[in-house]
Amino acid sequence: MSTLNKTLASSGIHGTQGISKFSRSTNVETTVFHSRGGLFQNSWIASLQQRKNSRHFLVMDRNIEKLYGSKVLAFLKQNGLKVKEVVIAPGERSKSLSVYKRLINSIITLGVDRDSYILALGGGVVNNVVGFVASTLYRGIGLIQIPTTLLAQLDAAIDFKQAINSPYGKNQLGSYYSASTVVVDPDLLQTLSLRQLRSGLGEAIKHALIEDQQLFSYLEDYHGNLRDKEFLDDVIARTVQLKVLLLNKSNDEKDLEMLPQYGHAIGHALEHLSHYKLLHGEAIAIGMCVMSEIANVLGVSSAKVMEKHYQIMSKFKLPTIIPNYISDQSILVAIRHDKYFLRNLRSVLTSNVGSIANVAEDPAKYVFNIESKVIETCLSRNRNKTLINQRVKIWTRKN
Ligand SMILES: NC(=O)c1ccc[n+]([C@@H]2O[C@H](COP(=O)([O-])OP(=O)(O)OC[C@H]3O[C@@H](n4cnc5c(N)ncnc54)[C@H](O)[C@@H]3O)[C@@H](O)[C@H]2O)c1
Ligand SMILES: [Zn+2]
Numbered sequence: 001m002s003t004l005n006k007t008l009a010s011s012g013i014h015g016t017q018g019i020s021k022f023s024r025s026t027n028v029e030t031t032v033f034h035s036r037g038g039l040f041q042n043s044w045i046a047s048l049q050q051r052k053n054s055r056h057f058l059v060m061d062r063n064i065e066k067l068y069g070s071k072v073l074a075f076l077k078q079n080g081l082k083v084k085e086v087v088i089a090p091g092e093r094s095k096s097l098s099v100y101k102r103l104i105n106s107i108i109t110l111g112v113d114r115d116s117y118i119l120a121l122g123g124g125v126v127n128n129v130v131g132f133v134a135s136t137l138y139r140g141i142g143l144i145q146i147p148t149t150l151l152a153q154l155d156a157a158i159d160f161k162q163a164i165n166s167p168y169g170k171n172q173l174g175s176y177y178s179a180s181t182v183v184v185d186p187d188l189l190q191t192l193s194l195r196q197l198r199s200g201l202g203e204a205i206k207h208a209l210i211e212d213q214q215l216f217s218y219l220e221d222y223h224g225n226l227r228d229k230e231f232l233d234d235v236i237a238r239t240v241q242l243k244v245l246l247l248n249k250s251n252d253e254k255d256l257e258m259l260p261q262y263g264h265a266i267g268h269a270l271e272h273l274s275h276y277k278l279l280h281g282e283a284i285a286i287g288m289c290v291m292s293e294i295a296n297v298l299g300v301s302s303a304k305v306m307e308k309h310y311q312i313m314s315k316f317k318l319p320t321i322i323p324n325y326i327s328d329q330s331i332l333v334a335i336r337h338d339k340y341f342l343r344n345l346r347s348v349l350t351s352n353v354g355s356i357a358n359v360a361e362d363p364a365k366y367v368f369n370i371e372s373k374v375i376e377t378c379l380s381r382n383r384n385k386t387l388i389n390q391r392v393k394i395w396t397r398k399n
Helices: 003-011 044-051 060-078 098-109 124-139 150-156 187-189 196-213 213-221 229-250 254-263 264-273 280-297 303-315 328-337 373-399
Strands: 017-021 029-034 055-061 082-088 115-124 140-149 159-165 169-178 181-184 345-347 348-351 368-371
Touching: 017 115, 017 150, 017 181, 017 229, 029 044, 029 229, 044 140, 044 169, 044 181, 055 124, 060 115, 082 098, 098 124, 098 159, 115 124, 124 140, 124 150, 124 159, 124 169, 124 328, 140 150, 150 187, 150 196, 169 264, 169 328, 181 213, 187 229, 196 213, 196 229, 196 254, 196 303, 213 229, 213 303, 229 254, 254 264, 254 345, 264 280, 264 328, 280 303, 280 373, 303 368, 328 373
Parallel strands: 029 181, 055 082, 055 115, 115 140, 140 181
Antiparallel strands: 017 029, 159 169, 345 368
């Protein structure tokens, strides 16, 4: 048993490799295959083999095509499948209407039918735009997600939410649509840049902060290499289990959908306003720090919990402070485009590390309505942290 799993064995959720399932009541059940090297094993291709007469589509971004395209195509063809590849540009800008349109045109002209599968091989961007395409072609055709970034393996692909961006904000066009299969192969992460690994850890930290104190302690105490295969494998297994549990429960309790959105209203605004210079995991890291300020100002958590937010992000070299070039006013306008915004920003807040706060002591209510003036106060408290940090540095140098 690995270190994390030993630490967590008592918690009742075992972060091990294997098969998990989740479903949304109106949609197909998703099977997640998680194992190192699993992409090139036959276990996950059974559903494709049942539709051998149809043509399937492997969609990748250009980076992934260079790294893994020919190997994955060869594997699928060796297994008797007819597969065409479609390549898009890498980066957030591909989550757009124009790329959506190009994909639809390519897939239709290459010969799609109702039994075709679309396979999304790539990060959250490829997974999201391809998921949206699959949900709209023939009102929904087969979808298989093969996430290749840490962020997508432990969060973005473990979801029913498919989306593209509009010129006004993130994820404004989308659908709820399940992949039948998600293939999580952590071996693919060895080619990922350190910055992208850190961005992916941002989502794992999010899950730790809102629902898993043990995962948080594990991350806090981890001093090894970020590329360590066992570390990555454990963090993925644990986070996937948390997300799968949450998705299964959210069929009955709709508000649970808000949990993975922690830090995202501000995060999405920052991503958009930075013109996507901030990576998703970086933007939500700052977003979570601002949320911790809000929880503190509203009196639902202590200054210590807030500091833990800043410390864990800094430990993994994630940003914590809103960039100077983004104004408070532009953030306040941008968060109005958040899907969950309803007169006020709505979000869960952490009461402690690993747990969320209840609204007015009601165990069934945990979505807070946060007024603009509280947000404004907390944006400036966050920016002032830079000054405090600088002052500490200057003070240390002099002494
Ligand atoms: N649907 C959801 O619930 C959900 C959840 C979280 C995030 N997201 C979305 O996910 C997107 C971010 O995804 P991302 O962080 O994976 O970014 P990404 O898809 O842009 O990938 C990041 C970069 O890494 C490269 N790359 C991917 N895999 C690689 C590998 N194995 N080796 C080397 N390079 C590789 C890509 O080509 C790209 O340049 C955002 O749009 C975000 O909104 C969606
Ligand atoms: Zn996210």
